[in-house]
Amino acid sequence: MKHSLTLNLANQTVAVERFLRVVRHRGFKLTALELASKEEDFAIKITVDSDKPIYLLTQQLNKLVDVHSVTTAQLQQQAS
Amino acid sequence: MTGAELVVQILAREGINEVFGYPGGAIMPIYDALYESQVTHYLTRHEQGAGFAAVGYARSSGKLGVCMATSGPGATNLITALADAMMDSVPLLAITGQVPTAAIGSDAFQEVDVLGMSLSCTKHSFMVERSEDLAPILQQAIHLAQSGRPGPVLVDIPKDIQMGEARYQPWLADDDTQLQPCRDQVNKANQLLSECQRPVAYIGGGVQAADAQAQLMQFLYKTNMPAVQTLKALGSVTPDYELNLGMLGMHGGEAANLAVQQCDLLLCIGARFDDRVTGHLTKFAPNAQVIHLDIDAAEVGKRKPAAASLVADLKASLPQLHCFVTEPDWCAHVSALAKQHAWRYDYPGETVYAPALLNKLSQRLSADAVVCCDVGQHQMWVAQHMQFSHPSNHLSSGGAGTMGFGLPAAIGAKIARPNDMVLTVSGDGSIMMNIQELATIRRNNLDVKIVVIDNQRLGMVRQWQQLFFAERYSETNLSDNPDFVALARVFGIDGQCITHQNQVDAALGAMLSSKGPYLLHVCIDDKDNVWPLVPPGAANDQMMTQANSEEKP
Numbered sequence: 001m002k003h004s005l006t007l008n009l010a011n012q013t014v015a016v017e018r019f020l021r022v023v024r025h026r027g028f029k030l031t032a033l034e035l036a037s038k039e040e041d042f043a044i045k046i047t048v049d050s051d052k053p054i055y056l057l058t059q060q061l062n063k064l065v066d067v068h069s070v071t072t073a074q075l076q077q078q079a080s
Numbered sequence: 081m082t083g084a085e086l087v088v089q090i091l092a093r094e095g096i097n098e099v100f101g102y103p104g105g106a107i108m109p110i111y112d113a114l115y116e117s118q119v120t121h122y123l124t125r126h127e128q129g130a131g132f133a134a135v136g137y138a139r140s141s142g143k144l145g146v147c148m149a150t151s152g153p154g155a156t157n158l159i160t161a162l163a164d165a166m167m168d169s170v171p172l173l174a175i176t177g178q179v180p181t182a183a184i185g186s187d188a189f190q191e192v193d194v195l196g197m198s199l200s201c202t203k204h205s206f207m208v209e210r211s212e213d214l215a216p217i218l219q220q221a222i223h224l225a226q227s228g229r230p231g232p233v234l235v236d237i238p239k240d241i242q243m244g245e246a247r248y249q250p251w252l253a254d255d256d257t258q259l260q261p262c263r264d265q266v267n268k269a270n271q272l273l274s275e276c277q278r279p280v281a282y283i284g285g286g287v288q289a290a291d292a293q294a295q296l297m298q299f300l301y302k303t304n305m306p307a308v309q310t311l312k313a314l315g316s317v318t319p320d321y322e323l324n325l326g327m328l329g330m331h332g333g334e335a336a337n338l339a340v341q342q343c344d345l346l347l348c349i350g351a352r353f354d355d356r357v358t359g360h361l362t363k364f365a366p367n368a369q370v371i372h373l374d375i376d377a378a379e380v381g382k383r384k385p386a387a388a389s390l391v392a393d394l395k396a397s398l399p400q401l402h403c404f405v406t407e408p409d410w411c412a413h414v415s416a417l418a419k420q421h422a423w424r425y426d427y428p429g430e431t432v433y434a435p436a437l438l439n440k441l442s443q444r445l446s447a448d449a450v451v452c453c454d455v456g457q458h459q460m461w462v463a464q465h466m467q468f469s470h471p472s473n474h475l476s477s478g479g480a481g482t483m484g485f486g487l488p489a490a491i492g493a494k495i496a497r498p499n500d501m502v503l504t505v506s507g508d509g510s511i512m513m514n515i516q517e518l519a520t521i522r523r524n525n526l527d528v529k530i531v532v533i534d535n536q537r538l539g540m541v542r543q544w545q546q547l548f549f550a551e552r553y554s555e556t557n558l559s560d561n562p563d564f565v566a567l568a569r570v571f572g573i574d575g576q577c578i579t580h581q582n583q584v585d586a587a588l589g590a591m592l593s594s595k596g597p598y599l600l601h602v603c604i605d606d607k608d609n610v611w612p613l614v615p616p617g618a619a620n621d622q623m624m625t626q627a628n629s630e631e632k633p
Contacts (some may be wrong), residue, residue, distance in 0.1 A: 014195060014207075021199050059378035063203045065224065 001048055002075040003054045007061065009042040016042065016067035022064065023048060030044050031079040032061065039054065040070060081202035083214050083237065083246040084109035086113070088117045089174065090218045090248070096146055096173075098122065098137065098495055100130040104150025105190060107177025109242035120608045122495060122524065125516035127154050129488040131161020131184070132514070133172070133364070134204045136172050136492030139475050140502075141449050142291065144226055145492065152190030156197065159625035160482060162200040162232045169310060169480025171230035173221055178207065180240040194236050205229030208238065218443040219251035229376040232291055243417050261390035261397045269371045269388040270402045276345035276369070281305045282328070282357075284477070285312030286350015286374060288471035289393035297589030298351065302403035306343075308336040308415040310351050312478040323411060325418055329357040330614045331460040334421035337612075337620040339414050340365050347401075348372045351392055353383035354479065371445055414437045423465060430580050431605045434458065434533050435465045435625040438505065441531070442466035444588060449473060449501040450493045454486035454510030460610045462505050485515030487530070492526065493519060494526045501592075502527070508561050509532040518571035521597050529591050530575075530599040533565050535606040543609045547629070548616070575599030 009015040016035065023030055023046070032047035048057065054072055061070045081089070085108050091099065091459035100122045103111040116122050124130040134145030145165075149158050155176040165172040179188040181361040193479070198205035204224050206217045214237070221233040233428065246541040275278065275438040284406045287296050293316055300307055300321055307317045310392040325336040339500040351357070362381060370628045372386035373394060377420035390397040427433035438461050445451070452475040453462045459476055468474040475493060477485040490504035511532050521528050535542075545553050575598055578587045589599045 014199075014205075017196065018199050025200065056378075056382060059380075059382075061377055063376070 001051065001054070002049050004073045004075050005048065006059070006071045007044040007046070009044060010066040010068070011030050011037060011040055011042050012066065015064075016044070016065055019044075019061055023058055025059065026057050026060055027052055039045050081246060081248075082109060082113070082242065083211055084113040084242040086246040086248060086541060087237070087242070088119055090215060090222075091146065092117070094144075094219070094222050096144060099146040099148060099267060100124055100133040100137070101148035102127045102130055102150070102491065104154045104156060104177065105178055106151035106239045107148060107154070107175075107242070109304070110175070110177065111240060122520065124488065124491070125148060125519045126336070127157030127483065128160055128379065128515065129520065130480075131158045132164070132485050132488035133492035133495070134172055134259060135161055135165050135170050136452060136475055136489030137486075137496040138165075138172055138492070139168075140472050140493035141490070141496035141625070142472060142518050144171045145494065146173045148176070149181055150190065151194070152192045152222050154190075155194040156192055158196060159201060160385065162184070162234065164477055164480040164482045164485065165232040166201050166203065168477070169230050169285060170226040170232065172232035174202075174232060174234040175280075176234065176236045177242065178236045178238040180367055181209065181238045184238065194234070198234045198236075198551075201232070202234050205234040205236070206283070206595050207236040211241055211244050212249075214241060214246050215249050216251040220253075220317065221302075222492055223253045239264040241288040250591065258396050259392045261392040264387050265390055265539065265603060266400045271343060272349075272369055272371055272388055273402055274404055277407055278343045279305050279347060279406060280339050280343040280368075281307040281347045281349060282307070282340065282351055283307055283313045283349045284310045284351025285471070286394055287316040288312060290375065291352065292350075292394040292398060295398040298401065299398050299401060302405075303413055303626050304406045304543070305347070306339055306406070306411065308340055309519060310354065310357055310478070311476055313351070313464055313471060314463055315471040318469055319467045323414060325414065327463050329354075329620070330359065331464065331610050331612065332620070333423075333464065334612055334623060334625070335414070335417040337623060338367075338417050338421075339612070339621065340506070341621040343368045346397050347371050348374075349398070350374055353403050356365050357385070358619040359614045359618055379619065395584065395615045406460055427581075429605070432581055432584060432602050433605050434608065435461050435566045437460055437588070437602060439465040440584060441483045441503075441588055444592060445501060445503075449503065450490070450497060450503075452476070452486045452490040452493060452502070452504040454504075454506040454508045454513075455481045455483045456510060456610075457507055457535070457543065457610045458507045458510075458533040460540075461533070482511040486510060487514050487517045488520075490528045490530075491520055491526060495524075503529040504529065505531045507539060507563070508532060508536060508558055508569065509538045512561075513545055515567070518573060522572045524599060527595075528596075528597050530568070530573075530597070532601050533590070533604060534561065534564065535604050535608065537606050539606075540610070542606070546609070547613070547624070562599065563600060564601040571598055572595045575601060577601040577603065579603045
């Protein structure tokens with residue numbers, strides 16, 4: 001299942017490393033990434049692919065101190 | 081004021097009087113500021129020892145543990161302790177020196193990207209890039225380590241920031257009003273509790289983290305609900321509670337595992353359905369609906385779906401559960417299971433039976449004694465055969481399962497609670513992983529009692545080789561161990577070695593009445609195994625026991 005996530009992160013390079021590490025470690029494959037620096041924040045859009053339910057990732061991302069917000073949208077059902 | 085002086089001033093302001101560490105080039109300014117300061121620094125003989133001493137300090141006292149190290153290898157040596165604290169949700173602050181800002185990224189002497197290394201084993205981590213950030217970052221780090229679900233936080237401070245001018249400025253946390261559970265979920269949970277016939281409370285380390293033992297025991301006494309505990313929770317349910325079934329899981333008691341497998345409602349209180357607890361996950365508590373109480377929303381539904389979830393501080397959520405009374409038939413059934421599967425200590429032969437020794441030791445200790453342990457067979461025997469009245473009295477590396485934990489953790493515990501008896505139970509494998517900390521015990525004349533359970537093997541691995549790897553004993557024979565009593569004596573620590581059951585009582589007496597540190601070396605049969613055992617891939621009611629393992633052809 002593919003999901004699109006929109007995140008606002010603290011504008012620090014390590015915040016990007018930190019959230020990408022969580023995406024990988026929790027078993028989600030990164031298929032697209034856009035990053036824009038906006039004053040205090042990084043605005044980030046990613047697409048991830050996994051058989052796991054997306055809440056398993058968003059709940060972990062929400063715990064990160066540098067992550068200010070996470071919103072998700074399901075993109076498509078993957079052909080099985 | 082220099083940055084280094086500011087670091088020490090903030091520690092003192094925050095009430096941190098004791099820290100553990102090891103100096104080196106990139107953290108010398110902070111060590112200079114510590115010299116003659118009101119913060120007492122305990123020098124360990126390895127940075128990992130400092131990390132685990134801080135963990136032991138935190139777990140035994142409920143206070144923040146603080147450790148420090150220099151850049152490069154000093155910092156990497158702390159990493160294992162950070163990972164351990166992360167897995168077991170221990171409030172820990174690690175301060176590391178870093179090469180000067182201008183040298184970062186140049187592969188300077190003793191430069192390691194410790195911020196990068198910390199990402200997977202801390203709750204959060206910082207590198208201080210500007211002097212004006214130092215005070216707010218340190219205060220935020222101290223707050224983060226102890227708030228919500230506790231965990232380790234690392235602050236990496238380049239040497240030029242330590243040496244440059246800095247000034248104190250207060251940092252204020254966001255309003256930390258206690259997180260309350262969702263009303264709908266509370267109602268759903270109470271409905272499930274009122275409808276169930278066979279409930280079991282499954283209790284985890286969250287009870288200690290939330291300091292919610294009083295609320296837990298109040299709930300249990302009112303409901304008379306049977307209770308099982310994870311390794312980290314042992315002590316949360318007091319030993320006088322009749323339906324306390326002890327530890328569940330891979331080496332849990334048979335009654336605990338059977339009750340969970342038979343229950344129709346599992347009330348999970350600050351636990352996380354760890355694989356050592358559940359065995360085969362889909363076969364775990366197969367008939368039970370789950371109510372999950374945790375402060376960390378990410379634990380709900382991570383391993384097992386919950387019919388109701390109360391995401392809040394346990395002190396806030398536990399009192400909101402209705403105090404119905406558990407069906408007497410179910411209580412009687414569980415009591416019968418407990419009686420039927422009670423531990424037995426009638427061991428044949430003359431060698432020392434470690435479970436019996438640990439049970440005797442437990443009976444001789446006062447309720448406020450702290451027992452630390454390492455990792456392996458002896459760790460499971462401690463969990464099975466010793467009793468605890470509070471989780472801060474049982475320090476065991478749970479999630480990470482780190483050998484070498486016990487000796488430095490006991491050092492931290494003794495410094496946190498100097499008036500309480502502190503013991504560490506170790507194995508002949510584990511004790512050698514941080515043996516250098518005997519020098520820290522001697523240096524500070526710490527009254528730590530050390531019991532080394534010696535089967536001349538890496539016993540838990542040997543047990544698995546016997547049971548699951550066709551008795552191919554690859555690299556688990558330690559029959560060339562040093563003489564542990566002689567080794568202790570070299571560090572100025574008294575001790576003795578016992579080999580027979582009839583020596584146990586006198587040896588325990590000698591150790592407990594000794595003045596100062598003491599090492600009791602206990603030789604046991606290398607074939608003694610930990611029972612019961614849920615084999616890999618099995619459900620928790622498919623336990624191997626000593627009896628059924630001997631029936632195998």
